Amino acid sequence: MNKPRYFPFERNRYFYGKLLTVRDFMSEQSYYSDKRRLTNRLLFGSGVVSGLQAVAVDDKSVSVETGVALDQLGREIVVPSPVAMKLSMMEGFTNNDYAKNVYLCIAYDEKGKEPVHSIAGASGRSDEVSEHNRILESYRLFIREQPPAPALQEYNHLIEDTSIWYEDAHVRVLQSVPRFLQPGQIFDLRLTIEKTLQTPHVEFQYEPEWANVEPLDLLPEGLVKFAEPTDGGQAVYTVTIRMRVSAALPPRTKDHGTIAAKSGTSRLVVGDRLIYDLTQVRQNVEISDEPSEHRMLEAYYARSLDRAIDSPADPCVYLAKINLLQMGATYAIDSVERIPFDDYVLNPTMLYKIFSSQLRSAARFEPSLVRAVEEQQPHSEQPSGFPDIKDDFREMFGQDEEPAKEEQIATGIVEISIMPKEKKKWYERRQRNFHSEEIVHGLGAGAVLITAGLSDEQDDSEAALPQMWNKSDAIYYGPQDVFHDSQYASEFPEVKIGMIHYPKKGTFRIGVRVMQKTERTRVRIRWWAVKTPSEQSAKDSRSLQLEIVEKEAAASKN
Numbered sequence: 001m002n003k004p005r006y007f008p009f010e011r012n013r014y015f016y017g018k019l020l021t022v023r024d025f026m027s028e029q030s031y032y033s034d035k036r037r038l039t040n041r042l043l044f045g046s047g048v049v050s051g052l053q054a055v056a057v058d059d060k061s062v063s064v065e066t067g068v069a070l071d072q073l074g075r076e077i078v079v080p081s082p083v084a085m086k087l088s089m090m091e092g093f094t095n096n097d098y099a100k101n102v103y104l105c106i107a108y109d110e111k112g113k114e115p116v117h118s119i120a121g122a123s124g125r126s127d128e129v130s131e132h133n134r135i136l137e138s139y140r141l142f143i144r145e146q147p148p149a150p151a152l153q154e155y156n157h158l159i160e161d162t163s164i165w166y167e168d169a170h171v172r173v174l175q176s177v178p179r180f181l182q183p184g185q186i187f188d189l190r191l192t193i194e195k196t197l198q199t200p201h202v203e204f205q206y207e208p209e210w211a212n213v214e215p216l217d218l219l220p221e222g223l224v225k226f227a228e229p230t231d232g233g234q235a236v237y238t239v240t241i242r243m244r245v246s247a248a249l250p251p252r253t254k255d256h257g258t259i260a261a262k263s264g265t266s267r268l269v270v271g272d273r274l275i276y277d278l279t280q281v282r283q284n285v286e287i288s289d290e291p292s293e294h295r296m297l298e299a300y301y302a303r304s305l306d307r308a309i310d311s312p313a314d315p316c317v318y319l320a321k322i323n324l325l326q327m328g329a330t331y332a333i334d335s336v337e338r339i340p341f342d343d344y345v346l347n348p349t350m351l352y353k354i355f356s357s358q359l360r361s362a363a364r365f366e367p368s369l370v371r372a373v374e375e376q377q378p379h380s381e382q383p384s385g386f387p388d389i390k391d392d393f394r395e396m397f398g399q400d401e402e403p404a405k406e407e408q409i410a411t412g413i414v415e416i417s418i419m420p421k422e423k424k425k426w427y428e429r430r431q432r433n434f435h436s437e438e439i440v441h442g443l444g445a446g447a448v449l450i451t452a453g454l455s456d457e458q459d460d461s462e463a464a465l466p467q468m469w470n471k472s473d474a475i476y477y478g479p480q481d482v483f484h485d486s487q488y489a490s491e492f493p494e495v496k497i498g499m500i501h502y503p504k505k506g507t508f509r510i511g512v513r514v515m516q517k518t519e520r521t522r523v524r525i526r527w528w529a530v531k532t533p534s535e536q537s538a539k540d541s542r543s544l545q546l547e548i549v550e551k552e553a554a555a556s557k558n
Contacts, residue, residue, distance in 0.1 A: 009035060040074030041309055045154050047317060047343035052079060054104055054320035059332040061086045062104060064141060064319065070345055072154075072311035075108040077139045085141065087322070087333070092143035100169055101196050101235060101323050102143050103340070107316040109140040142316075147194075150174065152312055153341055158299050163281040166268050170199045173268065173278075177259055179299075180292040181245050181285050186216065189259065191239040193226055197334060198326055200271030203227045207265035212257040212287060216242040224261075235323050235335075245287055259283040317343055408531040410442045413455055418514050419521045435511040438502070441529035445506050448529050450499050452510055453477035454492045455526035475526050493518035497525065 011031045012024055051067020063084040069077040087093050093102065112132030150162035158179065165173035174192040181187060195202055205225040219225075219241075226239050245257060260282040268275040286295065321340040325332045346354075420431035441448060454476040476490050483489045494515040501508045510525055 037074030038309070040070050040076070041072070042074075044070060044074075044345050046070050046072045046074075046315070047154065047345045048319070048339060049345045052106065052317075052319055054336055054338055056322075056333045056336050057084050060088065060330075062320070062322065062333070062336065064104075064106070069106060069317045071108050071317060072315035073108075073309075075315075076137070077106055077108050077317065078137070079106070079139060083141070087143065087331075090141060090143050092145070094145070100145050101194070101321060102145050103147060103318050104320040104322060105142055105144050105316040106319055107140050107142070107314065109138045111136045111138050144316075144318075145169070147172070147321075148312075148318065148341065154343065155300075158296050161283045161285070163283055164279060165204070165266065165281055166275065166278050171195050171202060171268070171270055173204055175259075175281055175283070177243075177283050177285055178292070179285060180295045181257065181287050182289055182292065183245055183248055183287060185245045187243050187245070189224075189241040189243050191224065191226060191241070193228075193237045193239075195235060195237075197233075197235060197323055201228050201230075201269075203267075203269040205265075205267055206261035209260045209262045210258060212246055212255060213243050213259060213285070214246045216244055223265075235321075254286060254288045257285045257287050259285070408443050410529045411527065412439070412441075413524055413526050414439060414510060415522050415524050416510065416512050417522050418512065418518070432515075433511065433513050436509055436525075438505075438507040438509055439527070440507050441527075443506065443529055443531045445504055446531065447503055448501065448506075448508075448531050450501055450508050450527060450529050451477070452497050452499060452525050452527040454480075454490070454495070454497075455524045456490065456492075492523065493520060495523065499527075 009031060012028050047069065049068040049070060051065050052069060053065045055063050057063045061084055063082055064079060065082050066079050071077060113136045114133035115130040116133045118131045151157060156162065160176050161179050162174055162176040165175060172194040176190040178187050193202060193204065205223045207222065208224055228237065266278045268278060318341050321337040323334040325334045414436050416434055416436050418434050456474045476492060480490055480492065480494060496513040498511045499508055512523060
C-alpha cells in the first residue's frame with residue numbers, strides 16, 4: 001500500500017440515479033480498510049497479537065501455531081490453522097553451507113479465489129476470460145538469513161541507540177546505550193555478540209574514548225573487552241558495563257555524552273582471523289535534568305506522519321530465530337528462539353495488569369509505595385478502577401506545588417512457630433505463649449505505631465496471581481469469634497497477639513498466645529508500622545506550646 005493512500009480520505013457519496021462502476025465499489029472497500037489499517041499502525045504498532053508460536057517439529061521442520069499479527073502497514077495477518085513446513089522447502093532458504101542462523105518471518109499476502117467467467121471482459125475476444133470472484137487475505141511464511149537493522153525495529157530509536165561494530169553472515173557485534181540520561185544517572189552500556197554455532201572462538205575489544213560518562217568500576221586493562229568462554233556453545237553473548245553520567249549541568253540546560261573508541265584500537269578476532277575493518281561507532285546521548293520519559297514522549301509526538309507510518313519495502317514480522325547445526329552435507333535445527341526482537345502488540349488491559357503487578361512488586365521493597373498500592377488495590381474482591389491519568393502526568397512532568405508530606409508506612413510478614421516444647425515434668429503446663437525474633441521495621445528510631453493480624457496471604461515465593469483470581473488472600477484483625485458459623489470464618493485457631501516496641505533500636509517483637517488446641521505448627525502474621533511525617537513537626541508543636549506557656553506566664557506577672 002502506498003503512503004499517499006492514507007491521506008486524504010475520500011468516501012463515496014450516493015444519490016438517486018448515480019451510475020455505480022467498479023471504481024466506486026473498490027473505493028468503498030479501500031476507504032474502510034485503509035482507515036482501519038492506519039489506526040492499527042499508529043495506535044498499536046506492529047508485531048504478534050496472539051499465538052503464532054514457532055516450534056521445531058523435527059530436525060528439519062518447524063510448526064507455526066494459529067494466531068494473529070499486525071505488520072508495519074497495519075494489515076492483519078491471521079493464521080487460522082497450524083502449519084508445519086520443512087525449512088528447505090520454504091521461500092528464502094538458500095542452498096548454503098547451513099552454518100547460519102536463519103529467521104522465520106510471516107508477511108501479509110493476498111490471493112485470488114473462485115475464478116468465474118467475466119462477461120464484460122470477453123467482448124471482442126475469442127478466448128475465455130475469467131476473473132477471481134474473491135480475494136483471500138492470507139499470509140506467507142519465508143526465511144531470512146539476516147536480522148533486521150536496529151534502526152528498523154519498532155520505537156527502539158526513541159529509547160536507546162544501537163550501533164553495529166561489525167556484521168557478516170556469521171558474526172554481528174552490537175552496542176546499545178540509552179538515548180536520554182540525567183546528570184549522575186547510572187545506566188548500562190550493553191555489548192551484544194551474535195554468532196552461529198559453527199563460528200570459531202570470538203574476541204572483541206577497544207579502548208574507550210568517553211566524554212561526560214564514566215564506568216562505575218575500573219575496566220580490565222582500560223579496555224572494553226569480550227572473550228568467548230572456552231566451553232562456548234551459545235549463539236548470543238551479552239556484556240554489560242555499568243556506567244554513570246559524570247556531567248553536572250545547570251538547571252534547564254542540555255549537554256551530550258559521547259561513547260566512542262579511540263581510533264585504531266577496535267579489534268575483532270574470529271578463530272585465527274583478525275578483523276580490523278570495523279565501523280567507527282560514535283554514540284551520543286542527550287543529558288538533561290528533564291525526566292527521560294518526558295523526552296521520549298516529546299520525541300514520539302514530534303515525529304512526522306511519514307516517519308510514523310514508515311515501513312520496510314517488504315514488511316513482515318520476525319516469528320523466530322532458528323539456530324542451525326551443520327551435519328555433514330545437511331543440517332539440523334539446534335534450537336528455536338521465539339520472537340527474537342520482542343515484536344509484540346499489547347492491548348490496554350494487558351498493559352494495565354502489567355503496570356499494577358509491577359507496582360505491587362515494588363511495594364514489597366519500598367514501604368513508601370504501600371499506601372499507593374493499597375489505594376489502587378483495596379482488600380476487596382472487586383477489581384479497582386484505572387489509576388487517574390492526572391497523577392501519571394504529574395509524576396512524569398512534575399508539579400508546581402510541593403506535595404504534602406505523607407506518613408511513612410512499612411509492612412511485612414513474619415511466621416511464628418507455635419509448636420510447644422515437650423514437657424519435662426508431667427505437672428508442667430503446656431506451652432501457650434510464643435514470640436518472634438526482633439524485627440526491623442525500617443522506619444528508623446522514634447515513635448512508631450505498630451499493628452498486626454493473622455495473614456492468609458500468598459507467600460512471596462508463590463506465583464503472583466491477579467487479585468481477581470486470588471480469593472483466599474485475607475488478613476484477620478481482632479477477635480475472630482465474630483465470624484464463627486459464617487462464610488467468613490477462618491481456619492486459624494483462636495489466638496491473642498501482642499507487640500513490644502524498641503524505639504531507640506527501630507525494632508519490635510511479636511508475641512502470640514494460642515487459646516485452643518490446633519494442628520497448626522506455625523502462624524503467619526502481617527504487621528504494619530506507621531510513623532508521623534517527620535520529627536520536625538513534633539518539635540514545632542513543642543516549640544509552639546512552650547511559646548504559649550511563656551506568654552501566659554508573662555501575662556500573669558503583669
